[in-house]
Amino acid sequence: MFTDRFRSMLVASSLIALAGPALAHTTLETQQAPVNSTYKAVLRVGHGCDGAPTLKLRVRVPEGVIAVKPMPKSGWTMETVKGTYDQPYDYHGTPTTEGVKEIIWTGKLLDEHYDEFVFRAFLTDHLKPDTTLYFPTVQECGGGKADRWIEIPAEGKKVDDYRYPAPGLKLLPAKAETH
């Protein structure tokens, strides 16, 4: 019975594997977006750390991503760490030199539950299209455990080669101005 059920599981999961990237990790819901646009990031957290509940989620905002607005979550406290950007960016005509560099949600998410963490940000046109932008995310759990989704694939490697890849966003060329 066990093997039967398992075989079915494997068949099913291989089909799912074909359908999209591995769903095991903490990932972004929308995995591609054009530069010079506002992006709504939805971070999906599927499980705790080795069975321990998630108590904190920290997201590092990469350089070139500005005007970050995290969405508050009921049951979770939210804070941000602000800092100076490496260079000034133009945000709809306003020069911007500093902003949110890290978002921290504190609360509790059991291993057997799923949740999403949302923020909105502007992808400046300093970002290079056709590259992947990574949002390193640290999931801190009970018992001092932590899953660090911060691995950025080295040249010639795939995301699949890593156990804890950072959530990635494929950058597309900027859309032509329509208004």
Place this chain on the structure above:
Amino acid sequence: MRVLFTIIWFALALLCGERAFAHAALVSSNPADGAVVETAPSKVELRFNEPVAPLTANLADAQGRVHHGLPVAGHDTILDITLPADLPLGSHVLSYRVVSGDGHPISGSVVFSIRTSSAVRTGSDAKQSWDVHVALWLSRMLVHLGLFAGVGGVFFQRWIAPTLPSRKTAQILTILLGVGAGAALASLAFQGLDALGLSLTDLGSPLVWSAGWRTSFGPTIAAALTAFAVASASKQVRVETWGRGLSLLGLVGVGVSMTLSGHASSASPQWLMRPAVFLHSIGVAYWVGALIPLMLLLRQAPPLLALPVVRRFSSGALVAVGLMSLAGVMLAVVQVAAPANLIGTAYGRILVVKTLLVTGLLGLAGMNRLWLTPALTAPAGSGRKWLIRSIVTETALVVAILALAGLWRFTPPPRVLASAPEISSSTSVHLHAPKLMAQVTLFPGRSGATRAKILVASVHGESVDAKKISLVLAKPDSGIEPIERPAVKTGRSEWSVDGLVLPLPGSWQVKVEVLVDDFEKASLEGLITIRP
């Protein structure tokens, strides 16, 4: 039915999203990773955080054998892996490869030790019980006595005194050869106990014997046993030429046996040290082997018959003692390295006392040659009595010297202390990543238990204050899946991992994962070669 189940599962999977398809992770194992257990377990239980299906399980045991395809029974999140029977004492690495619900293979290793971690095999002998050391010292002294006095004595009878066979001498030589051979076998077991860090009560375990055999002492004992056998055969053979040939072969065996292990033989330059040890041992065997037969011969035979034998020995002894002393001085110079070490180290102090005793011995020998041997010609003189007394004293000195030299087994020579044995026996690899570099060094660099030191720096050579470092070692070609160990910070940019067990020699994949800060991690990968 199965198709229906698959469809339902598929639908559920889609509905539940990631929850159902997270990567599985090993939650616990029994025996636990790194555990030391009293008796060999019959199985290992692996517990995962979600259902998994087994792919393969291998065990690399403490003797470096790999058992492939162990039977695995799975039920839901738990896998039971049946281990081979009669596992030896020491550390074992169990590697598993499973597939989790999302179809991703997951692999890893669990290290457990039976009774003793293999760490003691190569570690310090600080924990060693003194009784094993005494037994080892005594047995080795008896082996040396058997080689020098026994095999050397047979050589003397065949080459120097073939005209004066003596039953008593033959009996004593038989005893010396027998005791030597017995002590050789016993010392192998004591060497095994010492190597494994066990006590005398563990003498019955076959592992102890094989461990002793696998040390550098094994070949020495094999050569010694051969020398004993050849010498015994030489005693039995009636044909004179055969007897002589075999006794010479025995003498060569003594030299070979001594060159195969020991501090001096392992010193460099090898081309100089090994021949020096060989000549030194042969010289000793020629001289020491003559003492007992000479003594009995002088007692029993009339002085006029004894005289040509003594003369013959004496002229040969001049060459033998010359070679022995020359080689001995050379060995001492290399081993002691600096004159201050003569007093400053245990090895040096033993050498000083040994040299004093050998000087006394040389004095006696000179006296025998210059005055007492010529005195044999004087009719009814007291020369014979004095010569016998002198030889008895020489024999006593020889036993004392062998006892002293046996202590060297437990005192590393200053040469070794100076060059830090850790460095000379370690193996190292330099790893590079875009921003970081790391130097991983294993002490010792051979299979078995080892310790890793990791130095991390930026590519510009600046020190890096990492938050966390872990070391991952794997040897997939031998079925050993990644063994992951956290490193402990031991210095500014120095980290170390204790209690590693690498059961097999060869090329291992090494990976250092450096958590630079909360959000930045670097992976440095490479290959490291482990000596047998």
